[in-house]
Amino acid sequence: MNGVRPVLEPTLFERSRPGRGDGKVPHPPRDALAGVPAEQRRTAPPALPELSEPEVIRHFVRLSHLNYSVDAGFYPLGSCTMKYNPKLNEWAARLPGFAALHPLAPEALAQGTLQLLWELERLLAEIGGMKAVTLQPAAGAQGELTGILMARAYHEWRGDDARRKVIVPDSSHGTNPATASMAGFETVHVASDGRGDVDLETLRGALGQDVAAVMLTNPSTLGLFEEKICDILEAIHAAGALAYMDGANLNAVLGRFKPGTAGFDVMHFNVHKTFSTPHGGGGPGAGPVGVGETLEPFLPGPRVLRDGDGTFRLERPGERPDSIGRVRAFHGNVGVLVRAYAYIRAHGGPGLMRVSEDAVLAANYVRARIRGAYDIPFDRICKHEFVASAKSLKARTGVRTLDVAKRLIDHGFHPPTIYFPLVVEEALLIEPTETETLETLDAFADALLAIAEEAERDPGTVTSAPHEAPIGRVDEATAARQPNLRWCPAAGAETPCPD
Amino acid sequence: MDVPSDLRYTDDHEWIRDEGETGTIGITAFASEQLGDIVFVELPAPGTRLAAGQAFGVVESVKAVSDLYAPVGGEVVEANGELASRPELVNADPYGGGWMVRLRLDDRAELEGLRDAAAYGTLLAEA
Numbered sequence: 251m252n253g254v255r256p257v258l259e260p261t262l263f264e265r266s267r268p269g270r271g272d273g274k275v276p277h278p279p280r281d282a283l284a285g286v287p288a289e290q291r292r293t294a295p296p297a298l299p300e301l302s303e304p305e306v307i308r309h310f311v312r313l314s315h316l317n318y319s320v321d322a323g324f325y326p327l328g329s330c331t332m333k334y335n336p337k338l339n340e341w342a343a344r345l346p347g348f349a350a351l352h353p354l355a356p357e358a359l360a361q362g363t364l365q366l367l368w369e370l371e372r373l374l375a376e377i378g379g380m381k382a383v384t385l386q387p388a389a390g391a392q393g394e395l396t397g398i399l400m401a402r403a404y405h406e407w408r409g410d411d412a413r414r415k416v417i418v419p420d421s422s423h424g425t426n427p428a429t430a431s432m433a434g435f436e437t438v439h440v441a442s443d444g445r446g447d448v449d450l451e452t453l454r455g456a457l458g459q460d461v462a463a464v465m466l467t468n469p470s471t472l473g474l475f476e477e478k479i480c481d482i483l484e485a486i487h488a489a490g491a492l493a494y495m496d497g498a499n500l501n502a503v504l505g506r507f508k509p510g511t512a513g514f515d516v517m518h519f520n521v522h523k524t525f526s527t528p529h530g531g532g533g534p535g536a537g538p539v540g541v542g543e544t545l546e547p548f549l550p551g552p553r554v555l556r557d558g559d560g561t562f563r564l565e566r567p568g569e570r571p572d573s574i575g576r577v578r579a580f581h582g583n584v585g586v587l588v589r590a591y592a593y594i595r596a597h598g599g600p601g602l603m604r605v606s607e608d609a610v611l612a613a614n615y616v617r618a619r620i621r622g623a624y625d626i627p628f629d630r631i632c633k634h635e636f637v638a639s640a641k642s643l644k645a646r647t648g649v650r651t652l653d654v655a656k657r658l659i660d661h662g663f664h665p666p667t668i669y670f671p672l673v674v675e676e677a678l679l680i681e682p683t684e685t686e687t688l689e690t691l692d693a694f695a696d697a698l699l700a701i702a703e704e705a706e707r708d709p710g711t712v713t714s715a716p717h718e719a720p721i722g723r724v725d726e727a728t729a730a731r732q733p734n735l736r737w738c739p740a741a742g743a744e745t746p747c748p749d
Numbered sequence: 750m751d752v753p754s755d756l757r758y759t760d761d762h763e764w765i766r767d768e769g770e771t772g773t774i775g776i777t778a779f780a781s782e783q784l785g786d787i788v789f790v791e792l793p794a795p796g797t798r799l800a801a802g803q804a805f806g807v808v809e810s811v812k813a814v815s816d817l818y819a820p821v822g823g824e825v826v827e828a829n830g831e832l833a834s835r836p837e838l839v840n841a842d843p844y845g846g847g848w849m850v851r852l853r854l855d856d857r858a859e860l861e862g863l864r865d866a867a868a869y870g871t872l873l874a875e876a
Contacts, residue, residue, distance in 0.1 A: 726786070730788035731836060
């Protein structure tokens with residue numbers, strides 16, 4: 251750390267020089283403009299920046315140097331499971347048989363892909379303790395919606411239209427109530443108890459003939475395994491409701507807790523979390539959904555089937571009339587599913603169990619290292635992630651979780667998730683994952699301890715951090731209230747702002 | 750913490766000013782402070798009918814989005830148009846320029862069920 255900010259890259263417009271680009275704008279073919287009405291045609295050329303090719307390349311490469319990614323450093327973003335994405339997955343996804351396959355290719359030419367999807371469904375079903383799986387949903391939130399839509403279809407099929415509510419814990423990820431609302435349900439929140447678990451008595455009180463489903467995350471968003479999960483599932487089923495498992499935290503329990511076997515009716519998997527496919531801009535993700543026998547008829551279609559002769563085909567329209575239909579174009583994010591398949595096959599059962607063991611060990615190690623300097627609201631063995639709090643630190647020094655996060659950037663680390671779950675004040679949700687060395691975990695813990703110590707001695711440096719990043723503290727409120735989305739030349743410039 | 754004595758309060762940190770036939774509603778200084786810098790407020794159109802406890806709008810800050818609940822039932826006669834361009838008024842002047850809606854009250858008796866300034870102060874102390 252030397253207190254010097256890296257240089258921020260100007261925009262292409264600011265690097266533009268007249269005549270430099272050689273006018274390399276593609277010309278429309280022949281009479282392409284004939285169909286464009288006269289009043290829609292440009293009278294002046296667009297004010298595109300003019301640069302040479304090397305300048306453009308260097309611009310984007312310099313921007314890429316400013317990126318932080320899990321390939322560059324530690325990324326302890328709680329709830330996201332930012333584990334290393336093995337490059338083996340990339341090799342698999344780029345095999346021409348997968349990468350070059352046209353999505354409308356006839357089934358006879360798509361046997362390899364169909365087989366992979368069929369096998370992946372079964373692998374996930376075994377991992378989740380479920381009977382059947384759909385790979386169609388685009389990512390976790392859409393997986394949740396798919397699951398809740400199936401629950402809705404099930405109750406409609408039963409002829410029960412009184413069940414208008416979905417119950418979620420107060421610690422749930424925001425996607426859960428959003429999903430319930432999107433599916434037309436009213437969301438009911440139940441409180442967590444003093445140990446961070448769902449309060450069983452409160453849940454019993456909220457259950458009734460008007461509840462369609464209960465959405466739970468296990469381990470919870472606090473990184474804690476629900477100690478009364480069996481009683482909870484029993485209570486849900488006794489009330490005639492379905493149990494939905496949000497699989498975001500599956501990285502903690504692979505091979506040790508199978509939601510379907512425990513009694514959950516439906517769950518989603520986040521392959522971009524648990525199964526190492528790229529997140530966000532490197533993604534997309536994928537959100538397969540597993541179901542037990544009750545909901546199997548309602549799965550989205552078309553499903554992949556294997557005929558008696560061993561060949562694979564897609565379900566035909568009408569073959570499974572209770573299906574809720576398509577939730578995604580084609581077969582979901584197939585390139586991503588190839589990566590997940592490669593990861594699971596490379597690890598095998600014992601490998602996946604080891605993944606969870608190491609993830610849980612890493613989280614408990616970091617928790618033990620920082621516990622004196624930060625509050626640990628639920629200070630017992632956690633699973634793959636844990637919640638720390640800067641509540642006492644804030645009371646003593648004025649330094650908040652937001653400031654700690656910004657100062658971590660100066661130490662070269664991506665901050666953990668902050669201010670989530672909402673049930674903990676000044677929360678830091680830390681998930682190291684299993685793919686980090688001991689040295690990295692120690693360096694991260696050392697950084698957090700150093701920041702806590704700096705907060706006591708020199709809080710101003712922490713509250714004004716980051717000092718070493720390309721930009722300092724962003725004015726998020728102004729950015730939201732008065733967004734400046736467009737570069738325009740200075741007033742009086744030769745080329746005015748394009749309209 | 751600013752808790753004007755002439756207002757009544759809900760447990761969700763809305764306030765209402767009794768104006769006889771109408772009531773003006775907003776969120777308290779405590780609420781606006783907890784939310785942080787407000788960036789957007791979504792309010793109902795005049796003519797909207799509300800029941801006590803019904804959600805009438807949304808307030809959004811950099812950190813969170815929160816529903817707004819009607820302290821009492823009535824018909825919206827006016828919403829604060831200033832907040833569309835100056836949502837920061839909710840932080841700067843939550844009881845004045847940051848007002849949100851004015852209702853024609855259905856039943857003045859509903860005001861009795863709300864907390865007075867002292868009772869709201871107690872609620873804040875317990876938080």
